[in-house]
Amino acid sequence: MTEVARSVAIKLRSCSKTFPDGTKALQPLDLDVGAGETLVILGPSGCGKTTTLRIIAGLDEPDPGGKVLFDGEDVTPVPIERRDVGIVFQSYALFPNMSVRENVAYGLRVRRRPAAEQRSRADEMLAMMRIEALADRRIDQLSGGQRQRVALARALAIRPRALLLDEPLTALDAKLRETLRVEIDGLLRRVGITAIYVTHDQAEAMALGDRIVVMEHGRVAQIGSPREIYRAPKSRFVADFIGTMNKLPGRAEAGRFVTAAGSIPWSREAGAAEAAFRPEDARIVPAGPDALRATVTTSFFLGDRTRLVLDVAGTAVTVDSSERAAWTRGEAVHLAVPPQALIDLGDRA
Amino acid sequence: MTEVARSVAIKLRSCSKTFPDGTKALQPLDLDVGAGETLVILGPSGCGKTTTLRIIAGLDEPDPGGKVLFDGEDVTPVPIERRDVGIVFQSYALFPNMSVRENVAYGLRVRRRPAAEQRSRADEMLAMMRIEALADRRIDQLSGGQRQRVALARALAIRPRALLLDEPLTALDAKLRETLRVEIDGLLRRVGITAIYVTHDQAEAMALGDRIVVMEHGRVAQIGSPREIYRAPKSRFVADFIGTMNKLPGRAEAGRFVTAAGSIPWSREAGAAEAAFRPEDARIVPAGPDALRATVTTSFFLGDRTRLVLDVAGTAVTVDSSERAAWTRGEAVHLAVPPQALIDLGDRA
């Protein structure tokens, strides 16, 4: 196995960031990334996720008082040139005036390593990314997926202390995005490098992250494993951002959740409430005491499942069904949601 | 209900297309589109789908001998200016020197309708697309989704005989694409116009089409309803292009399909064969006589399901599981595929 990384544990301590125009891009943030961990920072644009990455990289400085620690050592004043981190950008940022191999060897050339070492290391990295055949190509002869592989090889060629990825797949089309996501996942696990991966795409975050940090307005909304974040979102924002979430207004009383379309079992303290649940947790059932009345608004055949949009007492509810049945617009159906799938997002506003 | 369309039935008769450089973009093609039907033409780039659309529109002429019929009338020599079809392009193709309302009214202005009629018709169309508020905006002030709504309004304002859409959603991001797909679906059904929709995105094709024409290398690979195409692909190409399809090599004998990893029931004439099945049709089961032995290669938590990549006697097989269980790399599992889910793609090559 190629020696690739010298993984460090990264800590941020009260890092905030105020831009020259006074915008507060980041509220004071503490963050711990274990050595070798893949941490995904997820959030909508403007949530501060890229700022956080740039502070870790040394491309932006935190406001005075903030500290960045690599294995306990304070690197806050160390400029990026000497921080030894690999960066991969959405725009690839490959040097168009150099060949693929020259791009990958650039970090070693800057370090004045012997030409033979530069070449062998570059070829080793290209082999690891399975693009040896492209070594002598010009950058503009590569596809987007190939470019991003070269960028990964280039970032890893210097044996960085951490790998920072800023939306590396956003510029690619859906099919390639999935292929490369699988590859990056394999690579990160094989190499065992500390990786921080910024994305706005929740599917990417779920698939890649050991842990996910969901950010909103410069603050952390939730930190947890993909399963925790999906199954137990701590706030309405997280629930809405990750996957599709149905929200049904009603009242909790006597172990049931009562809506205008009937009631279902739910043990929650009594009061006005909103019950949230995932499309795949609800099922279309025959009429019964524990089912809600609903009307089919639309149905889309998606191949592996059928997505139904139902009208439940005026609220649009999305249900994914893997049954092979067909529904017609306006058809009356009944909807069951198991109590353990109901998520409590707090009292209704 | 606004009078919007004068829907025609469209027929192509032996329409082929050879480009000046000699490339055969389209093999002789016969196609029937019913009045009011939504037909989706689906295929990879270069398969001839856009050429077919352009021949229907009158933007390209078929090779001599080809005919385009609108309600039985031969419109082959009629130029697009007088064919009365609405076109929506991927690049929106809105006139940047006109306001939103002027764009929508342009077809009526060209037809020298009174100014009052132009205005009221444009506003009616904008209201139908729910973008009345944007009527006086400049085009460069609109988002991609808004632009495509304006393009739809403009195409429908002339009461076209058919609506032709050339990858209308490809330039939009994933979330917007889904929203607008739902809207276009509603619109086409409400208006009842004959629509021909070209796309390379199988999810779009499945969701929108009454029927789908899958094209490959200038030929029709299969025509059918979304369900037919998904459940019973007629060729390897169609199976690969629509959704994810697993293909397992083995031998059919005595009512079973025998592989190096065990056998499962399948009644097919004996011989070397390839069994194809969808990720959502396979299940992870306890060890048993009707299950194949497999090893977990990777597992991705996708929120609503977990995608497993398994190694089944050296073949990578993708399985979607909605169970809440977690799998670890290298774990040994067993895989069952119900016989009715197995698709026969013919004898092994």
Added chain:
Amino acid sequence: MRARSRDDFRHLLLLLPAGIVFAAFFLVPLGQLFLIGGSGKSGYAGYADILVHPKYLRSLVSTLALAAATTVATLLLSTTAGLFLVRNAFPGRALLVAMLTLPLAFPGVVIGFMVIMLAGRQGLIGDVTQALTGEKLVFAYSMAGLFMGYVYFSVPRTVLTIMASAEKLDPRLEEAARSLGASRLRVLADVILPGLKPALLAAGAICFATAMGAFGTAFTLATRIDVLPMTIYTEFTLQANIAVAAALSFVLGAVTWAALALARTASGATVAAAG
């Protein structure tokens, strides 16, 4: 490159002295020109005198008229030719386009020289018209000759600009207009010309500025041609009337600059003049 911390550019501060020298290098001559323009007998009123004195006013007006006529003729010719070249593939097209750039390589003096060879006393046009009508057409040594030279010089660049712009027009725009029933002429008026507008403005402004300031062509054709650069030269060199020359220069510069700025604002592009 935007929101970067200040000290990121510490080293760039070293460039500051260069920046100051650079600014001085530009502003000192301009300032001095303006001051000298006001140093004549009538002081800064000398600027107003230009508009009153018939000789200078005539020179200003005829220069403006020549520049405007050149611009209009160049745009008409170039748009027709540019659209034709973009829309039609024919053998020799690439060669023709390459040859189009040739006149750009010739200085004004040579352009003047060519005009004389064509429309001068021993010129081709004179020979042809004499053979046809018995009368010799000679117009090289006048405004008409200058106009011909300027158009000859300006058309190539303008054609190239228009071709570059026409190639970038989205063909779907035109197809959408046709699907809505627009005829060829309407497509030209509603889609193609509006799409070329920024290129037409930019090329037109450069053409105008060039015609306002060109000197070599005029000087070669005849020393009597009454355009502003010639007037400035005459006042400055032959009559040592430095204040008037400076004032005329300043006005010429201001008019040209205004035309360029107007085109820049209207087109949003960076327009640079040629002189």
Added chain:
Amino acid sequence: MRARSRDDFRHLLLLLPAGIVFAAFFLVPLGQLFLIGGSGKSGYAGYADILVHPKYLRSLVSTLALAAATTVATLLLSTTAGLFLVRNAFPGRALLVAMLTLPLAFPGVVIGFMVIMLAGRQGLIGDVTQALTGEKLVFAYSMAGLFMGYVYFSVPRTVLTIMASAEKLDPRLEEAARSLGASRLRVLADVILPGLKPALLAAGAICFATAMGAFGTAFTLATRIDVLPMTIYTEFTLQANIAVAAALSFVLGAVTWAALALARTASGATVAAAG
């Protein structure tokens, strides 16, 4: 606009006559110029005579040297200034950039005029050097003055071109290089200058072509300055040596055209000269 059926453009055939007139309009003068260049005593060997005759050879060499020096100086100054202006936000920056375009509006005659005001016998530089060193520095009426004028004229356009190009450089490229350990200087050499290369080539070619062909400035400074356009003018107008003037013109045009073509090939962009 590519794969369209032929008859789609039936109506465009109407433009064909215009195309032919247009081609004739360009090719006839050029052809005639070449023919006249070979009409002297020694026929087409007249072209070779230019390289043998010391007077013409000197003129050609000094013009090339002047144009090359102007190009180098302009690119150095403009790159420094352009990068400084793009990278630094300071009060008055927008105003400074707007003023940069002013010299573009002045014709060559006025530029020559300004050089005399600065570096001439009564010029500012003379006054300052006399006060400082007791000796008056006067260089307006020589190649040095011409060099100064050309640089003055070329820097603004070049700065604008470089600024436009520098603004389009992806800042991520620079950040990627730094993350790999590159110092500021290495980033400049490996990322920024290669990124600016097309702009530098294009701007350099235009600068070179302008300096090769400018006439007004030279004529204003002194009639004795020995640059090619002046030589052509002298041979043609004052000595009626038409064949030599034509041959020199043709050579000047060919050299300039080659420089433009070279830059165009190297940069892939459309480069148009100014004259």
